[in-house]
Amino acid sequence: MNWNSDLYTQKHAFVFQYGEGLLEVLDPKPGERILDLGCGSGELTQRIAESGATVIGIDSSADMLEKARTQFPNLEFYQRSATEFSFDEPFDAIFSNAVLHWVADYETAVRQMVKALKPGGRLVIEFGGKNNVAIIVDAVARQLEKFGYPFTLFWFFPSIGEYTPVLERYGFAVRLAQHYDRDTLLSDPETGLTDWIEQFGGYFFENVTPSDKTAILEAVNVALRPVLFRDGHWYADYKRIRIIAEKSL
Ligand code: BEZ
Secondary structure: OOOOHHHHHHHOOHHHHHHHHHHHHHOOOOOOEEEEEOOOOOHHHHHHHHOOOEEEEEEOOHHHHHHHHHHOOOOEEEEOEOOEOOOOOOEEEEEEEOOHHHOOOHHHHHHHHHHHEEEEEEEEEEEEOOOOOHHHHHHHHHHHHHOOOOOOOOOOOOOHHHHHHHHHHOOEEEEEEEEEEEEEEOOOOOOHHHHHHHHHOHHHHOOOOHHHHHHHHHHHHHHHHHHHEEOOEEEEEEEEEEEEEEEOO
16 A cells, blocks of 8 residues: 555654553663564654664555655664564564554464564554444445445454464463554544545545545545544544563563
8 A cells, every 4th residue: 555654644643642652561671672563654663762772663665664764864664564574683572553454464474573573572562453443444335335336344453352362373472452442533623534534545445436536535524423523523433452462482
């Protein structure tokens, strides 16, 4: 998928702002070697570096990496996917915020992560959990179908029960697993919902004509206003899955 890194920074900065809470859980220490998996435009990678840890950021999007390198020229970033990466030296910790729901082949990602960690190394991850943005997804699906287009969900939003057994199978001890609601305020009071769908849901409209896309987005806005518009703002119905695990010794 092509990321619009400017739209991301202008309208969806909450993605890395919420990641600050996960950084506290990571608690990086000077001298540690940490991988930021799916670093995006690098804001959290920079925050990890400020702790005195050595950090490497990887992301599959060239556009986001360009932004990351421009903003943080002193940091190390590589274009790698979550299912294909390897580094000579193992890491003390892997951190990943709001990324793993893009990785359908999650077993391969888990195998890669366990391989990249030192024994006892920690995994601190948060991403979209079961029923994440289900209200938005259902509304888009309904309108696509109404206009005669197929609908496919390309995100993977697992439950704790689906994800943690895979971690255990590949050698992680799961220390904490949470699934929680986090309604998320979208920054633009007028176009917040459309901005979100444009930024993250581009795939939905791959074969949709521009005029149908406009009509579908308008219909989704009308349908969801009574549900997701409160106090002058749009909210997305986020559900997060947060996991802390350790690679067995
Ligand atoms: C999320 O962070 O939950 C998310 C972001 C983009 C698309 C889908 C989900």
